[in-house]
Amino acid sequence: MSFDFRQTLEILTAANGVAGEETNAAAAACKLLSAYAPDARVDDFGNVVGTLPCEEADFPTLLLDAHIDEIGMIVNYITEDGFLKVSGCGGVDIRVLAAQRVTVYGNGGKNVLSGVMTSTPPHLGGDSTKALELDEIFIDIGMDGKAAKENVRLGDRALIETPLTTLAGEKLTGKALDDRSGVAVLLAVLDQLQERKTCYKIAVQFSAQEETGERGAGLGAYAVSPDYALAVDVSFALTAGEKPEKCGILGKGAMIGVSPALDRKMSDKLREVAAREGIPAQVEVMGGATGTNADAISGSKTGVRTALVSIPLKYMHTPVETISVADLENTAELIARFLCAAPVS
Amino acid sequence: MKLKQELETLCNLDGISGYEDAVRAYIISRIDGRAVYTTDNLGNLIVFKKGAKAPENKLLLSAHMDEVGLIATYHNADGTVKIAAVGGVDARVLAGRRVRIANTQTVGVIGLRAVHNLTKEEKNKAPKAEELCVDFGCETAKEAEELCPQGTFLAFDTAYTAFGNGKITAKALDDRCGCAILLSLIDSELEYDTWFTFVVQEEIGLRGAKTAAFGVEPEYCMVLETTTAADIPSAEDEKRVCALGAGPVISYMDRTTIYNKKLYELAFATAREEEIPAQTKTMIAGGNDAGAIHLSKTGVKTIALSVPCRYLHSPSCVIAYADLKNTKRLVKGLMNRICSL
Numbered sequence: 001m002s003f004d005f006r007q008t009l010e011i012l013t014a015a016n017g018v019a020g021e022e023t024n025a026a027a028a029a030c031k032l033l034s035a036y037a038p039d040a041r042v043d044d045f046g047n048v049v050g051t052l053p054c055e056e057a058d059f060p061t062l063l064l065d066a067h068i069d070e071i072g073m074i075v076n077y078i079t080e081d082g083f084l085k086v087s088g089c090g091g092v093d094i095r096v097l098a099a100q101r102v103t104v105y106g107n108g109g110k111n112v113l114s115g116v117m118t119s120t121p122p123h124l125g126g127d128s129t130k131a132l133e134l135d136e137i138f139i140d141i142g143m144d145g146k147a148a149k150e151n152v153r154l155g156d157r158a159l160i161e162t163p164l165t166t167l168a169g170e171k172l173t174g175k176a177l178d179d180r181s182g183v184a185v186l187l188a189v190l191d192q193l194q195e196r197k198t199c200y201k202i203a204v205q206f207s208a209q210e211e212t213g214e215r216g217a218g219l220g221a222y223a224v225s226p227d228y229a230l231a232v233d234v235s236f237a238l239t240a241g242e243k244p245e246k247c248g249i250l251g252k253g254a255m256i257g258v259s260p261a262l263d264r265k266m267s268d269k270l271r272e273v274a275a276r277e278g279i280p281a282q283v284e285v286m287g288g289a290t291g292t293n294a295d296a297i298s299g300s301k302t303g304v305r306t307a308l309v310s311i312p313l314k315y316m317h318t319p320v321e322t323i324s325v326a327d328l329e330n331t332a333e334l335i336a337r338f339l340c341a342a343p344v345s
Numbered sequence: 346m347k348l349k350q351e352l353e354t355l356c357n358l359d360g361i362s363g364y365e366d367a368v369r370a371y372i373i374s375r376i377d378g379r380a381v382y383t384t385d386n387l388g389n390l391i392v393f394k395k396g397a398k399a400p401e402n403k404l405l406l407s408a409h410m411d412e413v414g415l416i417a418t419y420h421n422a423d424g425t426v427k428i429a430a431v432g433g434v435d436a437r438v439l440a441g442r443r444v445r446i447a448n449t450q451t452v453g454v455i456g457l458r459a460v461h462n463l464t465k466e467e468k469n470k471a472p473k474a475e476e477l478c479v480d481f482g483c484e485t486a487k488e489a490e491e492l493c494p495q496g497t498f499l500a501f502d503t504a505y506t507a508f509g510n511g512k513i514t515a516k517a518l519d520d521r522c523g524c525a526i527l528l529s530l531i532d533s534e535l536e537y538d539t540w541f542t543f544v545v546q547e548e549i550g551l552r553g554a555k556t557a558a559f560g561v562e563p564e565y566c567m568v569l570e571t572t573t574a575a576d577i578p579s580a581e582d583e584k585r586v587c588a589l590g591a592g593p594v595i596s597y598m599d600r601t602t603i604y605n606k607k608l609y610e611l612a613f614a615t616a617r618e619e620e621i622p623a624q625t626k627t628m629i630a631g632g633n634d635a636g637a638i639h640l641s642k643t644g645v646k647t648i649a650l651s652v653p654c655r656y657l658h659s660p661s662c663v664i665a666y667a668d669l670k671n672t673k674r675l676v677k678g679l680m681n682r683i684c685s686l
Contacts, residue, residue, distance in 0.1 A: 083578050093460035095471060096441025099659035101503060101514065114508035116661040118577045119438055124584050128435055131471045136579045140655065140663060142509015162443060165452050167482025168492060173443070173454050240423065240478065241458045251484070291461075314480065315456030318441035322454060322480060 003188040005328045006164075008032065009172060012180040013164050016105060018072030018157040019089045019212045022046045023109070025068050025176075029183055029206045036190035037204060046208035047220045052193065054201045060343055062200035063226035063304070064189065064335075065217055065293050066182030066233065067210030070175065071317055073158040075104070075139075082148035083118065083138035086158055090211030095131040096160075096318050102139055103161045106152040113151060115141040115158070160319040170325040171250070177321040179210065181311045181328060182232035188332035189339070198339040200228070210293055217293035221300035228266065228305050228343065230335065231294040234323070235284055235310035245285075248312035251324045253280030254331035257308030261289045261298060265344040266307035270334065273341055279334045280326075284310060305344075309335060346375075348529050348669060352505070352513070355521035359447035359500035361414035362431050362548045367448045368410040372524065372543050376531050380541075389557040390543040396535035400684035405540045405563035405645075406530065406676070407554060407634055408523025408570070409547035412516065413658045415444060415499040417479070420490045424483035426453070428499065429474070432548030436474040438659040443502040444479055446493060452502055453479040453493070501660035511666045512589070518662040520547065522652045523569035526673045530680075537684035547634050551601065554634035558641035565608070565646045565683050567676060568635045571664065572596070572626065572651035583627040587653045589665040592622030593672035594651040598629050601636025608648035608683070615678040621671050624653075650676055 011032065017025025023046070030048045034040040037050025048068060071090030078084055084104065088094075098119035106113050118138045120126055139158055141148055164174035183206050193202065203224045208216035210233075221229065235255050238247035248255040256270045274281035289295045290308050298306035311331050314322040346354075360368035369390050376382060380394040390410070413432030420426055430436075445452050455477050460468060479499065483489040493499075505515035515521075527541050540561050544553035558566065576588040587594045595612045596604055616623035639647035652672050655663040 079578050081576075081578065085578075091460055093441065093457065094468070095437070095457060095460075098435070099438040099656045099661045100441070101506070101661050114506050114514070116514050116656060116663055118579065119435070119656050119659055120577075120579055121573045121575055121657055122433065122435055124575060124580055128437065129471055129473070131437065131469050133469070138578050140509075140577065142512030142514075142663065144510065147510055160441075165443070167452065167454070167480070168488070169482045169484060171482040173452070173482075236459050236462065239456060239458060239480075240421070240425065241476075242462060246462060315441070315454065316459040316461065318457060320441055320443060320454035320456050322456065322482070 003191045005184055005325050008184045008187060009180060010164050012183055013174050013176045016159055017069050018159055019069040019209045021157045022069050022208045029068055032187050033204060045216050045219050047216045048206035049220060050204050052202040059199065059201045060227035061203055061224065063203045063205060063221060063224050063229040064186050065205050065207055065229060065231040065297060066186050067179045067293055068183060068206040069208050069211050071211050075152055075154055075156045075158060078148050078152060080145045082143045082145045083140055084152060085138055088134060089157065091317050093317050094134050097137050098132050100160045102158050104139060104141055104152060104156060104158045106156050108156065111151045113141050115139045162319045171322055172325060173320050173322045175319045175321065177313060177323050178234045178316055181234055181323050185232050185311065185328055185332045189335045192332065192336040196336060196340050199343055200339060207293055214293050214296040218296035218300055221297040221304060225301060226304055229297045230307045230309065231292055231297060233292040233310050234313035234316065236316060237312035237314045239314050248282045248284060250312045250314055251326055252282050253327060254334050255282050255284040255310040255312055257284050257286065257290055257310060259286040259290050261295055262308055263305040266305060269344050270307060270309065270338055273337045274334055277337050280330050281334055348525055348673065349666060351525040351528055352521060355524050356505045356515035356517045360410050360412055361447055361498040361500060362411040362546045364447060364498045365410040365545045372528065375528055380531050385556055385560055387553050387556050388545045389553045391557060391560060392531065392541040394531055394535055394539055396537040396539060398537055400537035402564045402684055402686055404680060404683050405542060405561050405566040406527055407542040407544060407566060407568050407638060408527050409520045409544045409553065409634055410524060411545055411548050413548050417493050417495055417497040417499065420486040421478060422486050424485050424489045425478035425480045426489050426493050427478055433658050436477060437471045439477055440472050442660055444499045445502040447498040447500045453481040455479055503660040512663055513666055514661050514663045516660050516662065518654055518664055519571040519657055522571050522664065522669055526569050526676060529673060536681050539680065544634060551634050551637035555637040558638040558645060562642060563645055566638045567679065568633055568638065568647065568649040569676065570633045570649055570651040571654035571657065573631055573657045574653035574655050577655065586626050586628045586630060587624050589653050589655060590667060591624045592668060593675045594653055595623055595625050596649045597625060599632045600629065601632030602639055602647065604648050605646040608646060611682060612648055612679055615682055616675055619674065619678045621675050623675060
């Protein structure tokens with residue numbers, strides 16, 4: 001297998017795509033998708049969509065989904081002194097913001113500006129055991145009020161950008177691995193399907209605005225009207241202080257979702273394929289809805305039978321999200337094998 | 346070399362307190378052949394440069410080479426590494442950051458439990474430094490120990506960047522700003538013979554300056570530093586302390602020193618005469634090597650000139666370049682006046 005996850009993720013994570021402003025990330029993903037789906041395009045909502053060429057008219061349609069957006073910040077006020085006040089765009093972890101380097105995509109992305117999140121120095125007293133509220137933090141773009149207002153508009157996005165970096169043991173760290181990892185896995189699956197025969201007509205979407213409430217995925221699913229769907233997202237890898245029953249283990253393979261909101265037979269089939277093929281995988285049991293695009297897709301039109309496969313990821317929604325390349329490879333292998341097995345009845 | 350380039354080179358080097366080697370080696374490479382130098386037993390670099398004349402008063406200019414950072418203390422079974430802060434580091438600027446083994450490309454991350462799994466209370470609680478660990482990607486304690494043995498120094502992994510209107514962000518601006526100014530003075534022709542010290546271990550208690558001053562025995566000393574500017578929207582009035590763009594900060598008192606009043610006045614007079622913007626601090630906060638130097642032997646008449654700096658001791662300090670240039674101008678004007686007092 002020659003799919004280069006490092007290189008693919010470098011391209012995908014370098015592009016900015018805060019929820020609702022996914023243009024650059026979508027363009028990068030669309031270009032990569034077009035190698036497999038000649039009809040790849042970005043729809044009106046910002047979802048990247050495409051279908052694999054298929055001559056079998058009576059095959060059922062299966063929609064593969066991963067989300068293209070990432071969490072970030074949105075500018076909602078500019079002070080007289082030129083500091084930007086922001087809100088979270090998606091579930092930002094305020095504990096990591098103080099004194100972070102940020103990039104502001106000013107004037108709708110035309111002006112790419114460096115900035116620093118303010119932090120309150122210790123001499124000001126205050127309670128250092130308390131995380132700073134988003135209310136108390138501003139972006140310092142090093143400009144006075146006039147220059148700031150010329151370079152930034154309300155509604156512009158800002159991002160903490162950490163370049164993709166390799167850690168020990170073939171692990172990758174960076175921003176937006178939630179869910180560019182999922183996008184990369186699906187591209188790897190498509191790559192494998194060039195040499196393997198699937199039992200489905202395959203539609204693909206890299207959907208917009210997952211982080212603000214799984215908004216793009218439902219629209220994409222509506223347009224495709226699939227018989228089945230498989231969403232790929234990231235989920236919690238165990239770190240100190242987390243509950244083991246809520247987490248997978250980094251490096252132990254894909255986390256196969258089992259939940260009342262997911263199609264039981266598809267989940268079982270994924271477990272079966274993993275066991276039969278000897279692909280490392282783990283099970284993630286959720287007591288209700290999954291909090292992923294699987295929820296939106298399964299509820300589309302008269303309902304879509306949907307499975308969820310998650311890539312274990314440490315430090316979710318921080319600029320130092322961390323994944324294992326082995327997990328990406330195993331997740332792609334599992335999904336490709338699943339797609340080559342007969343559909344569930 | 347241009348002051349800006351010098352600062353960039355200096356900030357991108359790692360020199361955590363007690364491990365200033367890379368910074369010292371660089372500074373030596375810059376001054377070799379231009380001045381005479383020695384290092385003392387703690388690692389301070391002591392430099393003498395001849396000027397056109399012998400001064401009336403022996404003057405020392407001092408800046409510190411070290412920066413705040415982290416040190417590895419323990420290896421957890423899951424392969425993560427426990428850390429302690431070296432110098433005053435607010436744990437809130439560590440979470441969600443990349444760090445590197447000092448002067449290497451080996452990167453680790455300081456992660457947190459996922460925000461999704463926290464209670465409302467936990468979401469608003471800043472992590473404590475002792476709870477934070479560095480994840481280098483190792484899976485066992487042994488693997489981590491091989492990669493990052495106990496006592497390994499870790500630096501913030503942020504690169505020097507110019508941004509905004511004439512602003513600079515980098516780690517270690519405290520006190521590579523001072524080092525950059527000293528280097529540029531050593532490069533230039535001096536009117537008077539002058540002593541310079543590049544000292545170690547300021548951030549853990551002004552330790553290098555103490556022995557350096559003892560060795561040099563100056564009558565007068567000018568400490569070149571950075572100082573907290575809190576000219577940000579969440580601070581008001583006196584709590585802003587000083588402001589970027591308003592020129593060098595001349596201190597009358599901080600937590601370690603009451604500065605020599607004559608020098609304080611002379612510094613402002615010099616600024617006025619040479620039309621250099623200058624300001625003072627509106628809070629008695631912080632401290633610097635002056636605290637150790639002014640009490641050396643029978644005492645040293647000491648003044649501190651500082652570049653105002655936002656987010657001090659964080660991975661992303663911010664200064665205005667104009668302040669750095671104006672601080673250098675003021676230092677130049679003041680040193681000649683002190684030498685001829």
